[in-house]
Amino acid sequence: xxxxxxxxxxxxxxxxxxxxxxxTYSDSASNYFPWYKQELGKGPQLxxxxxxxxxxxxxQRIAVTLNKTAKHFSLHITETQPxxxxxxxxxxxAPNEKLTxxxxxxxTIIP
Amino acid sequence: xxxVTQSPTHLIKTRGQQVxxxxxxxxxxNTVSWYQQALGQGPQFIFQYYREEENGRGNFPPRFSGLQFxxxxxxxxxxxxxxxxxxxxLCASTKxxxxxxxxxxxxxxRLTVL
Numbered sequence: 369x370x371x372x373x374x375x376x377x378x379x380x381x382x383x384x385x386x387x388x389x390x391x392t393y394s395d396s397a398s399n400y401f402p403w404y405k406q407e408l409g410k411g412p413q414l415x416x417x418x419x420x421x422x423x424x425x426x427x428q429r430i431a432v433t434l435n436k437t438a439k440h441f442s443l444h445i446t447e448t449q450p451x452x453x454x455x456x457x458x459x460x461x462a463p464n465e466k467l468t469x470x471x472x473x474x475x476t477i478i479p
Numbered sequence: 480x481x482x483v484t485q486s487p488t489h490l491i492k493t494r495g496q497q498v499x500x501x502x503x504x505x506x507x508x509n510t511v512s513w514y515q516q517a518l519g520q521g522p523q524f525i526f527q528y529y530r531e532e533e534n535g536r537g538n539f540p541p542r543f544s545g546l547q548f549x550x551x552x553x554x555x556x557x558x559x560x561x562x563x564x565x566x567x568x569l570c571a572s573t574k575x576x577x578x579x580x581x582x583x584x585x586x587x588x589r590l591t592v593l
Contacts, residue, residue, distance in 0.1 A: 374521075402582070411569050411584035412522065413481070419579070457521050466535055467512070467582060469521030 370395040372460050374470025382478050387448055389473045391458035392440040400461040401434060401441045405454045406472075412457060416443070445475075453477045481505075483572050483585035491591045492560050500555045500588045504572030510534070511553045512582065513545060514569040522569055528553060557590075565592045 371394040381387045393401075399420035404412035418425045418432045418441065425432050429448075434441040445452055458470040482505040492498050504511055510529045514522035524537035528547035542558040551572070557564055567589050571582040 372521075400580075404584070409586075411481075411483075411485075411586045414581065414583060417581065459521075461580075466524040466527070466537060468524070471521050472519070 370398060370460055370462060370465060370468040372458060372468050372470045374458050374473060376473060377471065378474045378476070380476045380478055381448055383448055383450060385448055387443075387445045387452070387475055387477075389443045389456055389458070389475070390440060391442070391460075391470050392438075393460040393468075394439065395460065395462045395465070396436075396439065397462040397465075398460040399463065401432070402459050402461075402467075403432060403443050404457045404459065404469075406457065407454045415456075448477045450477050450479055481572075481583035481585065483570060483583055485568075485570050485585040485588050487588060488586070489589045489591075491593065493593050494560055494562060496560050497556065497558045498560060498590060500557075500568050500570075500590070501552065502554070502570030502572075502585055503552045504570070504585075505574070505583075506551055508551060508572035508574055508583075510573035510575075510580070511547055511551075512571045512573070513553075513555045514571065514584075515539070515564075516567040516569055516587070518566070525555070560592045562592050565590060 402417035406412045431444040512527040513525040516522045527535040531547045547553040567587040569587045570585045
């Protein structure tokens with residue numbers, strides 16, 4: 369089955385700086401890669417996703433890149449703000465399989 | 480807001496008891512998935528229901544069972560509770576747009592087994 373690894377497990381950045389979280393996956397059939405943000409006491413919230421037919425997608429301060437050959441994808445947050453502090457999860461989905469999550473990155477924005 | 484609601488928000492049970500967790504998803508979302516999230520971990524897939532039939536199962540024993548109803552609500556039942564069942568249980572409904580599926584999560588139910 370699919371295996372998703374996520375790094376780093378914790379990340380602290382100064383407000384205004386950029387944050388990058390990286391994930392690798394094992395199943396070459398995976399074709400959908402969502403990123404979720406989870407705040408304390410809440411369920412995961414979809415913040416951006418990318419399908420395997422594109423290499424990059426951007427939504428305001430958030431971007432995701434995908435390298436299918438290397439089987440890795442990354443989340444980039446620019447101009448970080450205190451409200452970006454949360455736990456971020458990457459996930460990978462292959463057709464007729466389940467959504468497999470990474471182990472999470474706790475992002476802390478230092479004011 | 481995802482439009483996915485779960486109840487109750489918190490629950491405390493003792494070992495050996497049975498529990499039922501509930502989820503209500505958006506109209507038109509025919510697929511519902513349940514996940515278990517242990518503290519400090521990512522969500523682990525329990526099972527998925529499509530049009531009231533189980534449509535995929537993760538590595539969980541049969542004492543984890545579910546139901547999906549025509550009104551887009553669903554239940555997760557856990558029998559013979561064990562201490563390790565303490566976790567956040569998440570429900571996710573799937574929106575299908577063309578050939579693309581997107582999962583939206585509810586806020587979860589925090590289950591504590593003593």
